Amino acid sequence: MSFELRPMTRGDIDAVHEIEHAIFPTPWSRQTFAAEVSIGETRAWLVAVDGDEVVGYGGIMVIGDEAHIMNLAVREDARSKGVGATMLESLLASAVEMGASRATLEVRESNSSAQELYRRFGLSSVGVRPGYYSDTREDAVIMWGDLLARDAASPEAGQELILAIESSCDETAAAVMRGGTELLSSVIASQVDFHARFGGVVPEIASRKHTEAIVAAVDEALEQAGVGFGDLDAIAVTYGPGLVGALVVGVAYAKGVALGTGLPLVGVNHLEGHIFANMLADPTVEPPLVALLVSGGHTSLVHMPEWGVYHTLGETLDDAAGEAFDKVAKALGLGYPGGPILSRLASEGNENAIDFPRAMMRSGNYAFSLSGLKTSVINHIRNAEQAGREVDVPDLAASFQAAVVDVQVSKAVRAAQECGVETFCLAGGVAANPSLREKLHEALADHGIRLSVPPLILCTDNAAMIAQAAHFRFMRGGFLGLDAEAIPNLRLDSEA
């Protein structure tokens, strides 16, 4: 879907009212909209249109230096495509032009997706109006935000300096980037020598690995970039998905810095970051594209029709691809991390030696399932042991790997064709697997689709990819409020 914004006119009111009626329990009347549109001066009303169909609308009222967001709605079937965010961006820009320096609104307490959107634009909840909504006696959450902080945060176009922090699972990382093009530093904490830096373990925080690591990683990233906190234009942080205990460390730290420095906070989805590793490695990569995200914790196919818009086409129903590699390696007694060892052995084996199942190969959808394959391999080993047969490890590794890769490649190609894209991105740690790269490259090339694979260091968790994704959010004015929280099961598709 593509859409554009234009001012609301009286001619739009029927269409607007129809949407209003369909989604709000106590809709505004046609007369109210008509009156609002005719006021002019203190009001800004706009509609989002797809062709000549209205798919969303919103309006603000500016009194003195305060903008009140009066209404913002997107038709049910046009959600999660960035319509709401784009309209809000434009309304807030109008508000500033009309002399507002802050914005406020009320939203139903139960409407968490709207609150999330407002938070991303720097509004935070400051209180409730109890029983504000007459139909359900539901509380209204009052949200408030400073518009000039957003404005002050606009450095010369595309020259902003962002510090990005990543701590969604195992790695703690920090990076500094200028203008979305110039990576000044990228530090992964597990590679920093803390003992040298702290002169030993700091007792109070020794068990809190991330907390300890984050300070050092940020210091190191700033130092390598040759900048200080005062030079920055924004702080970016991964706020989901991931392990809650790990995420909160990064989010709390980033919020602390934002509060202390007055810098805006940019929230990045970890999976979005992985996709942006491709843009970081090759600036010519841009949507529309399809990405295959394969790592220890994820296996998903994502369609990105345009900047900021994601549709998850399918995911694993059980184990992730990287997890299957590690567990099979473990079952073979190969040590950790199993993926690289297994793929090396596989190159010496015959991939047709054992006919392992290709789960979901013909399911017609984009879901993956790897636990059955894991168990087939384990059964194969167990049955061989019981029969006193020796397992040919390279053959087994090659056959297992082929079963994984075949399914990934076949779904990847089908997704790219069905979505009609010419660019395909590989992301996540399993992108290091040579067989996956090769087979994917060949299969896509047959259909004239180009494959982008970032260098390995950008495939595994890092903060440079978060900085890259943050650049795009920053340019679109997508900010988190200081009441933002880590969201362990944050979805990519809910991003507006």
Added chain:
Amino acid sequence: MSGFETTGADATVALGRALAPLVRAGDGLVLSGDLGAGKTQLTKGFAAGLEVPEVVTSPTFNILLVHQGRLPLYHFDLYRLEHSDQLEDVDYWGTLEADGVSVVEWGDRFPEAMPLDYLAAHMTITADETREIVLSSQGTRGAELARTWLGACTGLADVVVRNSDSHGGDTA
């Protein structure tokens, strides 16, 4: 020894589903057994019984995945942890006592760090499609869950229930 024998993954899923109506907030299920024994499969059924709407996937990488059903479901997997003090970092103890039910794959990984009161199921691969599931428990609530779960599974397709300890007791 009390427990079950299941033939086919669906039967193990059905076992998990049968446990769901019996649990309340604060209950803990410790799952153990080899790779591929069916811990995640059993949890899928349990989650479905708790009316969790989304697909339940393996929590190995994430260590904890939280789902919302009739009760919050805290799905742990200790496979990747190296030391029991890392349990602290994932707020293991706080979560076990929280407002939901916890299922812990590889829950026997740190014997010194077992919960106080729990139901445990140890799963063994006996053949490609069959699993033996032996129950044990700690504490009165764990024992009660073991007893009621065994009772709730009679008649399930492809499930054999072995109830050798019908008088209850700490270790079933």
